[in-house]
Amino acid sequence: TQLLEQSPQFLSIQEGENLTVYCNSSSVFSSLQWYRQEPGEGPVLLVTVVTGGEVKKLKRLTFQFGDARKDSSLHITAAQPGDTGLYLCAGAPLIEAGNNRKLIWGLGTSLAVNP
């Protein structure tokens, strides 16, 4: 069974701090997605990474896919209260490349950014 482990599970920081969230597996994924879920809403896609070693930036958020496509990280620079939410990673297994009906989900990192 493929698993995606996210760490830390919870994170509470002050506005302006930097942070990194990790998504790790012993299995290889064809691609990986990061979602953010705000309280009372459904998850919203932030990014999809496909190539090993790929780095994508979305304003203050930097996403990296590991060279071996087994892990990913999300780095937030100068966090703001609006970054508060649950960050979820989801990987597409190799055998199901491009098929999001077989996504493997991490349990999420709950981030609170205090003003």
Next chain:
Amino acid sequence: DVKVTQSSRYLVKRTGEKVFLECVQDMDHENMFWYRQDPGLGLRLIYFSYDVKMKEKGDIPEGYSVSREKKERFSLILESASTNQTSMYLCASSFAGRGLSPLHFGNGTRLTVT
């Protein structure tokens, strides 16, 4: 913007009741999904549909059924609600085809079974 609309934000039902959760998407997506989300267990796929009248079981289909009579609408049915089905239910949709397309989620239905 893609919109996925779930018919109820909150539902309270009694044990043994038949419960219908409705989901409608407006982007002509082929794929539709029902997930439940529980603390410590994350998102778990209940059922998936890739076309009208087509469905596949997800990881936890027991106690649930689904219906997709029209492309835009995907219904989740709890045949006889039980307290262990108290949860947040999330509907999602996506395009089919090559590449990993984004999942678009509704805002969820928080179901309490008493």
